[in-house]
Amino acid sequence: MAGVTPPEQGQIVEVRNRRYAVAEVAKSTRPHSSLDPALLSTQHLVSLTSVEDDALGEDLQVIWELEPGARVYDQRALPTPTGFDTPQRLDAFLNAVRWGAASSADVRALQAPFRSGISIEDYQLDPVVRALQMPRVNLLIADDVGLGKTIEAGLVIQELIIRHRARKILIVCPAALQIQWRDQMREKFGLEFRIVDADLMRALRRARGIHVNPWGHFPRLITSVDYLKRDQPMRLFRETLPASGQMAYPRSYDMLIVDEAHNVAPSGVGAYAVDSLRTAAIRTLAPHFEHKLFLTATPHNGYAESFSALLELLDNQRFARSVPPDRAVLQHVMVRRLKSELKEAWTNRPRFPARELRALEVDHSDAERQAHRDLHAYTLLRRAGAADNVERTATEFVLKLLKKRLLSSPAAFFTTLQKHRASLDAATRSVGPKARRPSGGILKAMLADLDDAYADDDAYEAATGEAVATTSALFRAPSPEERVLLDRMLAWATDARLRPDRKARTLLDWVTQVVRPNGVWSAERVIIFSEYRDTQTWLQGLLAAERLTEGGRLMLLYGGMHDDDRERVKAAFQASPQTSAVRILLATDAASEGIDLQRHCHRLVHYEIPWNPNRMEQRNGRIDRHGQLHNPQVFHFAPAGFSHAAIDRDAPVGELEGDLEFLMRAVQKVEQIREDLGKVGPVIADQVTEAMLGTRRRLETAGAERAAAPSKRMLTFDRNLGQQIKDLADQLQESRASLQLSPENVQSVVTIALQLAGQPLLIEAKAPGIWPDPSGERRRCPVFALPALTGSWATCAEGLEHPHTRAVRPIVFDHDLAKGRDDLVLAHLNHRLVQMALRLLRAEVWSAEGHRKLHRVTARVVPSVLTVGAERWVLHAPLAIAYGRLVVIGGDSQRLHEELIAAGVDLADGRARRLTIGQVQAALAAVTAREPSAALKETLAARWAQASGPTLSALEARAKDRAASLSRLLEERRVQESDDIARILAELTTAIRAELTVAEKPEQLHLDLFNEAERDQYRRDVDALRLRLRQIPGELAQEQAGILRRYADPQPRLFPVAVTFLVPERMLS
Secondary structure (H helix, E strand, O other): OOOOOOOOOOOEEEEOOEEEEEEEEEEOOOOOOOOOHHHOOOOEEEEEEEOOHHHOOOEEEEEHHHOOOOEEEOOOOOOOOOOOOOHHHHHHHHHHHHHOOOOOOOOOOOOHHHHOOOOOOHHHHHHHHHHHOOOOOEEEEOOOOOOOHHHHHHHHHHHHHHOOOOOOEEEEEOHHHHHHHHHHHHHHHOOOOEEOOHHHHHHHHHHHOOOOOHHHOOOEEEEEHHHHOOHHHHHHHHHOOOOOOOOOOOOOEEEEEEEOHHHHOOEOOOOOOEOOHHHHHHHHHHHHEEEEEEEOOOOOOOOHHHHHHHHHHHOOOOOOOOOOOOHHHHHHHEEOOOHHHOEOOOOOOEOOOOOEEEEEEEOOOHHHHHHHHHHHHHHHHHHHHOOOHHHHHHHHHHHHHHHHHHHHOHHHHHHHHHHHHHHHHHHHHOOOOOOOOOOHHHHHHHHHOOOOOOOOHHHHHHHHHHHHHHHHOOOOOOOHHHHHHHHHHHHHHHHHOOOOOHHHHHHHHHHHHHHOHHHOOOOOOEEEEEOOHHHHHHHHHHHHHOOOOHHHOEEEEOOOOOHHHHHHHHHHHHOOOOOOOOOEEEEEHHHHOOOOOOOOOOEEEEOOOOOOHHHHHHHHOOOOOOOOOOOOEEEEEEEOOOOOOOOOOOOOOOOHHHHHHHHHHHHHHHHHHHHHOOOHHHHHHHHHHHHHOOOOOOOOOHHHHHHHHHHHHHOOOOOOHHHHHHHHHHHHHHHHHHOOOOHHHHHHHHHHHHHHOOOOOOEEOOEOOOEOOOOOOOOOOOOEEOOOOOHHHHHHHOOOEOOOOOOEOOEEOOHHHHOOOOOOEEOOOOOHHHHHHHHHHHHHHHOOOOOOOOOOEEEEEEOOEEEEOOEEEEOOOOEEEEEEEEEEEOOOOOEEEEEEEEEEEEOHHHOOEEOOHHHHHHHHHOOOOOOOOHHHHHHHHHHHHHHHHHHHHHHHHHHHHHHHHHHHHHHHHHHHHHHHHHHHHHHHHHHHHHHHHHHOOHHHOOHHHOOHHHHHHHHHHHHHHHHHHHHHHHHHHHHHHHHHHHHOOOEEEEEEEEEEEEEEHHHHO
């Protein structure tokens, strides 16, 4: 059995005859038992990471008290100079130790930016800088579309993992974004996440049995909000939580990230926002996560109670549903920057290219205009003749769909019109008993979510066809006039779908001009979006007839594609036009949510204008985002002679040109207010529907914009954004300098680790524009090919293949060299190769005699005269500098602080006088690359027996001084955190009481304006406020007790790691 005393974070242990680093120690909450010998003492679950050469990075969990033969390495002595390493080797070793240290007490030094394979923009540092200063990280990242919210979230995740503040992490996002999140976390941050869905459940049950719980099988998970809200996944998640109504401290999980968080806010469509199943799912989870990040570009939907409910899900200690948020408190947790606000530091020019809205004018044929008039006439007849609410609902659904698909393409219109006509005929011929008619409310509910329910285009088309058949059967029999209109429209669509109409012809000519001018393929690319798979397939055929698809020039993206096929298309379109033939991408909305397509494309065509402004902005965001180098050009079809200036004029109802003009007015209005769509977007969508059904002539949004003004003000803060971004950039540079994180140092760590592991070294490689250096300024090659590595090192080659060409890419260590290039891979600190190197070097601290690859001792030459402050310091004898890891463990056995410290002695006259901190810093800053002679090294080694004791004493004294300073700092943080939580909960108490005072005066509430569901929701909200008020005193006591445990009796631990002898130049002669 293992010893009684458990290990601490950061220590090295031997378990099952292999060495591991302790990653986490969790104390059992089970009570002791005199009846069960295994429960006589408290048990500890210890999470371990291997440091063995052939198993670097492998993980293991053991119960320490039950693990036979487990022991802690408690090495406290300085290394003996039985040999000397080169200064470069020891520097690499010390950097490995330095980069592995992290501190919860240090809120300035950043590590996450250097552990990511991306070029970080300075403004993207704001969330992670805020997170470092928050005891509990609760942030609403509400940046504009395309500013890199995923990157910002990844930086926060990475930083909290490094600082041992987060391990069990869950990302909740739309289903279409799961793969993107998984791949971005792996490729850009070196973090493995697993997707929890029905496929994973089947795989886990086959591997581990039918009772396996997927939420506990891996510490980092991704799931979709719609999977999570289902009964079985939610039931399994509840099994991992404390009993209903109870809270466990510390919380069960560490970090929750909710992407597209506006989807989980209560939906606002009437007088009062009502909880959805998504809201309920997140409300169940959120209290059990220590940290939370919510990501959305549209945080406020115009309903105050919906926004406050979203904030409560994020942080229920600062906010409560229905309670107006305090602006100062909101500014503390919300990060919101718009593209238009971000300027270049020196020129003050916009950082992001401005979007350009352009019209493709179409001169429609008389036959196309007549088909449009016929549908308008059919619409008026059907709406006027609807007998009851059920038929009106069915009529509106079918007519809206017919209009949308007519405005899309003859092919899409033909499919739906044919289904509608066939259903009418079938209903007319039917002589049996009629099926029971659904109520109007049930029918509306069935149809309302049709667009959102399908990520598969083919399944959506089938479901829509079925809905058309079902609703058409509820129509009265068509009149003779209606039959004539149906026959004429069907005859036109049957013929028109066989050839390009005028709009398609305009598109074909324009596309040809862009991608194949004068018959020669250019490097330009185009994305064409359509709402319907039928239209996409039709356009594919037309483009093929123009010979625009040959040789892989055209690719398709649609919902229902296999994940691998979707990723292959995305990789091809994002690859350089020099290596990828694709020039045209036909995409549907279902396949394109959240994906990046901006790298080599700045032209996007809406083949039809979506009636939903949010869908239109979702499309535009594929190219109008961070990394776009050109002005994004967004094209819409407009009638010939369209006037961009006359935005407020009436549109002629029922005419094709009038409808298209109205839609273009809507596009222009959305463009004006796209940064604050909020409550105005749904108003535009409703008015578009009214206009397309012939009941509106003018777009009127002034009232909605006035109503949305308070929410816009809520999200606007006075701040000096330019100075804030400059401070972030300065903090990044300060961190890089303090950690000595240069590309050369990272490369040196890898090179020396490969040497020590007996692996082949990196091979210099060519990269266009970098090496050979066209400027002639670089002296050494910064680009390297990875050789064929063996053993566990072979996994370092994973991820080097280009996602499109599959060519193995070379690596670089400089972020600037990798910026904007997909033919190079950045070897950052969390890259597998660098991680393997760092682990191997750090493991040398604990290597036993006979197994060491490093001596951890070196000798270097320094000038004989140094400057300390304003004083001159003359060296007459060597200096011995000792390095050590100082680790401070809190009362809950978690690491509070870790750093690499140095102390030294002057060996003059054999007295070994301790050096001051200033002298140590001055001596280390002045070291040269020269080494003393072998004879001098032998002399230093011979005298070590006398010097080792004083040198270790100097290091221990430095550790004691530093620990005392840290103890005072940690006590200040404990008091501040305890006072902060008391203040936050006191403010919440005051705000809730004020809101309940209003709620208890029914005459002020106008509940008679609410429908039944809204009244029920309001009552539940008020009851929740009363319950929250009762919970606060107990919660405050538990939070303050947890803070006290964390900072109680901090224990410093010193682990000596290396020695450097500094020899003055005068001794070389």
